[in-house]
Amino acid sequence: MQLTVRYFAGARAAAGRTEETASAGRSLDALVDELAARHGDRLATVLKAASFLIDGVACHDRQAPLPAGVTVDVLPPFAGG
Template identity: 80%
Template sequence: MTVTDPTPRATAAPLTVRYFAGARAAAGRSEEVLPAGRSLDDLTTELVGRHGDRLAAVLRVASFLVDGVTCHDRQAPLPAGVTVDVLPPFAGG
């Protein structure tokens, strides 16, 4: 007799990273989709590996929103399906 698990197995939704202003220019794109389950610090390390030193400089001074809320815990795992906005400091006045 075979026992099956009646619970449907959902695949984890990825997360979306959206770049604004100087972050968009440094990354060379407005957004990208990556696997979830990592922290913001891990994510930024991967983004630097993908896009290089120019984006690294922006990420050092950027603010991050996770589903529209400022992220204060850079070690907490990012849930599947969230959107991470990368906001460099804005100039103006």
């Protein structure tokens, strides 16, 4: 059971890829911890400030289990206006 993680802007640069898969069924916080461990300090720093969309909807409950098949978008803070 998998989910898709897509990286944008600075998160993409820090992860070194545009997307990847991860195991479903755990919380966003647990997923973020795994991604930081997988890719190192540079991505961990970005993840601390990032916003997350789950199938295009802002995630407000970081402890809710992520079901299989969803897409998690990692959106770092954007500069400009």
